[in-house]
Amino acid sequence: MFQGYAGHILRGFATTLEIALLSLFIATLIGLVCALMATSENRFLREFTRIYAVVIRGIPDLLLMLMLFYGGQIAINNFLEWLDLSMQLELNQFTAGVITLGFIYGAYFMETFRGALLAVPRGQVEAGRAFGMTTFKVNTRILFPQMVRFALPGFTNNWLVLSKATALVSVIGLQDVMYRAKEAGAGSRQPFTWLLFAGLLYLLITSISLYLLRRVERKYSAGVRYGSHV
Amino acid sequence: MNFEALLTPETFSLYLDGLWMTIKLLLACVFAGFLFSVPLAVSRNSRIWIIGKTVWAFTYVVRGTPLLLQMYLIYYGLSQFETVRNSFAWTALSEPMFCAVAALTINTVGYTTEIFAGAIRSLPYGEIEAANAYGMSRWTNLRRIILPSALRTSLPTYSNEVIMMLHATSLVSTITLLDLTGAANRIYSTYYLPFEAFMLAAVVYMMLTYLLVRCFRYAEWRYLAHQRPQEVK
Numbered sequence: 001m002f003q004g005y006a007g008h009i010l011r012g013f014a015t016t017l018e019i020a021l022l023s024l025f026i027a028t029l030i031g032l033v034c035a036l037m038a039t040s041e042n043r044f045l046r047e048f049t050r051i052y053a054v055v056i057r058g059i060p061d062l063l064l065m066l067m068l069f070y071g072g073q074i075a076i077n078n079f080l081e082w083l084d085l086s087m088q089l090e091l092n093q094f095t096a097g098v099i100t101l102g103f104i105y106g107a108y109f110m111e112t113f114r115g116a117l118l119a120v121p122r123g124q125v126e127a128g129r130a131f132g133m134t135t136f137k138v139n140t141r142i143l144f145p146q147m148v149r150f151a152l153p154g155f156t157n158n159w160l161v162l163s164k165a166t167a168l169v170s171v172i173g174l175q176d177v178m179y180r181a182k183e184a185g186a187g188s189r190q191p192f193t194w195l196l197f198a199g200l201l202y203l204l205i206t207s208i209s210l211y212l213l214r215r216v217e218r219k220y221s222a223g224v225r226y227g228s229h230v
Numbered sequence: 231m232n233f234e235a236l237l238t239p240e241t242f243s244l245y246l247d248g249l250w251m252t253i254k255l256l257l258a259c260v261f262a263g264f265l266f267s268v269p270l271a272v273s274r275n276s277r278i279w280i281i282g283k284t285v286w287a288f289t290y291v292v293r294g295t296p297l298l299l300q301m302y303l304i305y306y307g308l309s310q311f312e313t314v315r316n317s318f319a320w321t322a323l324s325e326p327m328f329c330a331v332a333a334l335t336i337n338t339v340g341y342t343t344e345i346f347a348g349a350i351r352s353l354p355y356g357e358i359e360a361a362n363a364y365g366m367s368r369w370t371n372l373r374r375i376i377l378p379s380a381l382r383t384s385l386p387t388y389s390n391e392v393i394m395m396l397h398a399t400s401l402v403s404t405i406t407l408l409d410l411t412g413a414a415n416r417i418y419s420t421y422y423l424p425f426e427a428f429m430l431a432a433v434v435y436m437m438l439t440y441l442l443v444r445c446f447r448y449a450e451w452r453y454l455a456h457q458r459p460q461e462v463k
Contacts, residue, residue: 055436063428067425167298178296181302195302195306199303202296
């Protein structure tokens, strides 16, 4: 009995981790691109990222997810019809969940990365340009490595929020930890026990991430000297 | 886009009821959350090691688990225990409204306690020393110096937390309550117009967020006046 339900929930744990990591990847990518856009000289790009951030931060995650999952499919198919393509696209819960979470947290990562990009001394970028580096090289060799240190605290925070927000995908029927814990609770008539078990799994994600990211932070802060205020 | 189909008195009243529910939930949990957070934030910085650690453990667990899980634990989970079902508390615990407010409050207390505790910890020590030098007791010191100063400095972070709570109230639609999101969901399933139904709710949420941001900006302008850039005369 115990093993049956625990295994059931643990399989959901794998799904949760997959969603969390995939949407983290998408959100980081969106965040980086949008942060570069937000700090660029083009006014149109800056305005675009500003609107993106305002819209995302004004709407609850759950509502956005429901909108994309129920509405996105119809919108895509309408669009395909309009293009006169006779194909139907099936948006399953997994894709909808990952895309929505990536899209939402992209806005939060953008804010983090924007602040971090601005924290890198301007002279560093100018020095890179003076060496004849292309924009791409300046970004990958000078800007990004130095930005990591400033971005890490915000990144950690966003990741912790994101990993917990994955619980929302259970509402659109994806079989993650939450969904399966609720199922196990109903099946065994012990909802408290199994929900508590799920809670421990989430705490495990939090604790491990905090530990790992602290180590990463130490690595990227090598060479930083702290003042005498400590 | 077919918004005309949704512009009926029925959907309007449904949205309005949902909006009212969302506002009620937000006010209840922010008010209760504030009341619990202040004493907890003080005890988080207690000189007695075990008190501080206990509060830390509480906030760590609350901040480490999803709100949805906390809500389910209270609404679905507690019915597992015979003693709970037979006790007088069951009349409240079988109410989704009570469970929603309880879960939202516990969640916001976890975050708000850390915000306030952090603000208390980073107060300039000179302020506290000065109060001691004036012969203030610890209670007077707390009431007159520490709390006013700490609550002011945490205003910007606290405003974020309140906006997060506004968004968090949307989760109550998963435990049968009809808030703004729940109303949009009901309208979607009646008219089968997902984009339009959720879009209208999203616009209302954005307006609410904007209103909160304005209110907090005013509060910051008023209570953090000493940090405003001074005009040079």
